[in-house]
Amino acid sequence: MPAADVDSAEVVISELATNAVVHGHGSTVGLRLRHTDDHVRLEINDHCPSAVPRPKQAGADEESGRGLWLVDALVEELGGKWGFNADGTVAWCVFPCRMPVPSENRGHATQGQSPGLQAR
Template identity: 40%
Template structure:
């Protein structure tokens, strides 16, 4: 997909629908929130309209994995310390709290920011 702010709502809905179809409705809202955070990071830090791939994988009976890939191997995401009055900068901190774990898979020409969620 082309990473565009106007399309993030539709991707959120589709991510939640996947979780519900897999019998994991308890994580649907969390996965939807995190996919919007990761896609917003692509739009803000890499650019509006760049190609991005969203993958949601059922990992056995106890986890759902979300990954968002963009074509820029840099900048690598990090957990910043947002100022109390900052209007942005808390997306990865939110993912850090909501996910079992998260990380970045680096490639020569792309990166994937991924996170996993418990379904039980």
Template identity: 40%
Template sequence: MSERFKVSVPNERSSPRREDACRVGVMRRIAAARLRYCGLEAMRDDVLLIVSELLTNALQHSGTTEISLVITVDHGVLRVRVRDGMPGVAGLRRPGDSSESGRGLWLVDTLVTESGGNWGTCDGGAEIWCCLPLPTQGQQ
């Protein structure tokens, strides 16, 4: 599955446009359909949270005009890739106790680590990816 969508560049003092933020929900529904098609409903909650966090991070922090989401299943692994095409550093940063944001990659890290997977960035941060092992037959 490979999807791409255009977004408006947010200015520094505003949140992303409502129309752009709604595209994250559309991508979640597409991802859910892909998981259903592949018989991977057992992974649905974790994968949709990961998709939401990675897309929202790209939307809020990259300054890009186009974001892509790719989900593949191959060799016992589900891969999620979000590309915004804008180099930068996506990494774990400790948010303040009263911060209203900054926990998304911590959620991704926790979900991926607990599943035995891994995540990272490539192309200077223009793409963030994660790999999750597929559940064994008894877990599906």
């Protein structure tokens, strides 16, 4: 996954977790992150049913209200999907993520070279 995509994924995780803590009415928040061969799935559970929130674009003077709008834009940019379960307890997102294929020589020292260092 390119570094820029990792940064975007971190913002998505942060925004969804922050929403669960700030706006959820439960006493705990759970986070589950699963990786398969071709995607990552994130679930954040605040264990408290509520109305399903919707993204909105906040006005220029508003200090909050941009989180879900930002999540929507970043997940779309990553080629993923996101949403909430029917009772509003779980926010989820899924986005593609292919792990790089390891090089045959990665991690193996060659003559006169330490592991992890490249000869110049």
